[in-house]
Amino acid sequence: MNLESARRWLRGGLYTLAALQTFVSLWQYFLPRSFFDDFPTVKLDPPYNEHLLTDVGGLGLALAATLAIAAWLVDTRVALAALTGYLVYAATHFAYHVTHFADFSLGEALGVGTGLGLEVVLALLLLHTARLLLRAGRAMAGVDGPGRSDGERHAGEGFGD
Template sequence: MTLESTRRWLRGGLLTLAALQTFVSVWQYFGPRSFYDDFPTVELDPPYNEHLVTDVGGLGLALAATLWIAAWLIDTRVALAALTGYLVYAATHFAFHVTHFDNFSLGEALGVGTGLGVEVVLALLLLFSARQLHRAEKATA
């Protein structure tokens, strides 16, 4: 296999995985009840859904791993990818919580909203910094 054919195979595989993950994740995020009711076998899970919670924990660990690798390598392309993924997660997590404060006290709502908001702002600042650094590296290369 040539280098170019390996690169094409890798790109095709990554695009396939990205498309499959995007389909399921968009359905889960924007239609959680539909996903729960209509995805095969999900309705077989009990009301406390250990499977769902551990899957989300596993996804969080995967995201953490990409951030650790980005910090270790300090490669701006890896950092941009890791921070973009983190920002998508942090922003959607923030959006959910700030629209579901019905049973929260004012202090709880402020604490959760502020804590999650800080994560979004920090991710945006880091993403901006990584992009500026990437542009500077390209200009000097």
């Protein structure tokens, strides 16, 4: 398999995984009762749902690993991907909680809303910073467009260069 074929295979595989995960995740997020009632095996879980909690914990660990790799590589493109994923999670988590405060005390609501809101704001600020660094690196390299297919890093694309 040549390099271009490998890239096409990787791209197709990533799109396939993203599509499958998007389908299940949208169903879970927007129609949680339907997912619980209609997805095979989920309704077989008991009311305390260890399966659900460990799956969510695993997803959180996956997101943490992605953010840590982005920090270790200090490449703006990787950081943009990791931060975009984190922002989707943080924003949907924040949106759920701020619309479900009925049983919270004022202090609990303020604590949860503020803490989760700060995560969204920090992710937005970091995403903006990564976009500025990527744009500056491309301007220095004289590159236009979303990226290259040659796999090379050029000056300014990694913010640890």
